[in-house]
Amino acid sequence: MEIAVLADIHGNLAALDAVLADCALHGVDQLVVLGDHFSGPLLPFETAERLISLAPTAIAGNHERQLLTQSLHEMGETDRFTCQALAPHHFDWMTGLPATLRLENDILLVHGTPTSDTAYFLETVSAEGLHPATQVEIVARAEGTDARIILCGHTHIQRKVAFGDGRLAINPGSVGLPAYEDTEPFPHQISNTSPHARYALLNDANGDWAASFHTVAYDWEQAAQIAERNGRPEWARALRTGRL
Template sequence: MIQIAIFSDVHGNLPALEAVLEDIERRGIQQKFCLGDLVDFAPWGNEVIEKIKDLNIPCLMGNHDERIAFDIPVVPLSKHSQEETDARFIAIDHSKKNITEENKKFLSELPFHLKLNYKIGKKHWNIQLVHSSLSSNDTYLYEAENDDIFVNMLQESQSDTIVMGHTHLSFKKSFEHKKWAINCGSVGRSKEENRLASYLILTMNEHQILPEIVQIDYPLEQTVHGIEESGIPNYYASFLKNEKVSII
């Protein structure tokens, strides 16, 4: 049996990341992978990057990582309210000004995809890791999508399981021939009702892959206080507290 942990979308929320890493450590899982979006919306972007670097956790380039690394202009999104649009511009500008040049370089060199192969007995399992999809790190794929979308991704990547993040909403979808499409949710900015930090454990044996979405508490008030004491709009503190804000 082999177990690996996969997480995504930390978004500068160091207290949430530390809680997830402690939970993974408590379970004795050695192999960890991150699907990207280390920065924006909470004030510990540099500390999160340093933690990933210090622990040598393989990490993909999320869309927010790419924007900060290459100073890509922020474009308003039609799905966002004016309130969120204004807050988003300020929060991303905060990252652009505060992430160190060394850490921007680190973000700029992150891989776009990662393919894992595990051999257990006579069986090879292929695990495809993406931030959001095979062709983009900014595509929103939800559980309600037509199954053909995920089946095609599995076929294109020649994988048994594809794991993604980006939407901040976890799900597990099983298909024929023991295949899975999974969203591991978000560590630092969950859009689920409970706002808990979310990550994925994959347990593999010679016969099957068993996915488990783990959701845990973290010191939320510490994150809220950190946002309120930073130059990041309090909008994001209210969101984490699940107060009524205009957000999609």
């Protein structure tokens, strides 16, 4: 079995379509999506229509939770734009998404960590900045699950980490947004340094899971121009360059 693992599409339809085309070349058996599907100043409605039509195995991210639970006044600029663009059936679909999901017995899907959709799993943020999490930190964040494979998103960084006990954590990177900044728990930036869409393939060879990372070119200039038209020049910079 070959599973395509996508995360953090953020309403970037062109990036999603490019990744789906690449998945088709690999003969993917199953599509898994790890949250933050539509929220972005791009094409949230069109992305929702496309993704939902595929009937993927999907979970919610922090942006789905925010879209479903916050008022327009409480939302940030990106979620507010998205909320006003989506249709009622898109919210119905998001309502049915679990926060985590066990797949194939061996695999756990999470957005951030098994217990939080906003905490970083494979990275740590301190007052000094962002750095890869230590083995001790990662094992502690996985406490309470015996899944051999934990698939996570949220940080938009492609990374896999072996626990040393046969378990593996994998972040496929972001399909739709290669760079962003955040203020929690300390101000920091994520910059993948290139504008490509990112995803992972998970392959089961007789019960022995292996992961490979993929980067895909697409028309990021078109996506950047949409962000500019929607008043988000910082998104346009990130989409064009993978940097802030």
